[in-house]
Amino acid sequence: MLPPALRVALERALTGTDQKRLATAASGLSERYREGHSRTTAPFVQNAADVLAYAATRMPATLGALKAACSEIAQRQPNFKPQTQLDLGAGTGAATWAASLVWPTLQQHHLLERESTMLQLGQRLMQAGPSSLQQARWQQANLPNSSNVGSYDLVTIGYVLGELNTSQRQQLFAQAWQATSGSLLIVEPGTPRGFELILAAREFLLGQQAHLIAPCPHEATCPMQANDWCHFATRIERTRFHRSLKGAELGYEDEKWSYIAVSRQPTQLAPARIIRHPFQQPQRIQLQLCTPQGLHSTTINKRDAQWKAARKAEWGASFEPNLGQD
């Protein structure tokens, strides 16, 4: 759910805009995002209506996913108290809002974004936020940027990799890691393509001696099979505007996302990660896990010591498996 101040600011920004034009922009935008990497030559967001449509229909979902990923970092790194953040490909500022909700210690935000229309709306929306967001430094930049952007406790890249070509992506990984003094988070759509891009980032970063934070419970080769992909889901409440623009009935949608978070510091990894919705039956629960020994399906019965933990288990959470029992 969007922070109330952002929700109000967004509704204000949307008021008075022709709804039909926005709905057309929203459907054009989702079509371009579905087409994905084959369209990297033209900007995904092309005019003012696209930017408003992005903020209304995509920003709640990207913010929700980024916040869930930041929360996972905070859980695995309880002593990580970032003060500075660099947000690359910031769009309308979702990753910065997300991080500031998870870490109130953040005081300085530096956001780099190529499209001036995205940047202007993002800046305007942040005036409704806490003072650190009101004072955020927005900079128009075409990434990867050859200049040294400085050093930050937290670096975020939210839903950007799919808009870059292979060489730009590799340079962006290098630039982002160089700018990271603490932790780096990369989030992409939870699609086969999004996961492929996350895997490329994982390979690059582990090659730079980065330490994994999440989601993987190990730093070995990813055991995911060729026809499968590691992703998670977050339920997003749809605003009134969002529903009317999408012509949607449901009051929510499930945003699927893939991610990788790494750190300069070694981190205690999850013992195992739940990689599917748990399959719950009255007497048993089946969990699909990624473990340091590879992918593993485990069934927990009502009489097992792990029953209570399994009842609370959610897709994306860590889990202490009893690998001897299956």
Ligand SMILES: C[S@@+](CC[C@H](N)C(=O)[O-])C[C@H]1O[C@@H](n2cnc3c(N)ncnc32)[C@H](O)[C@@H]1O
């Ligand atoms: C899908 S949006 C994501 C925005 C935001 N990070 C979020 O999670 O909602 C991708 C953003 O990356 C920006 N972008 C794409 N290529 C870029 C580049 N080469 N340099 C800077 N920004 C870029 C786009 O303009 C767009 O705002």
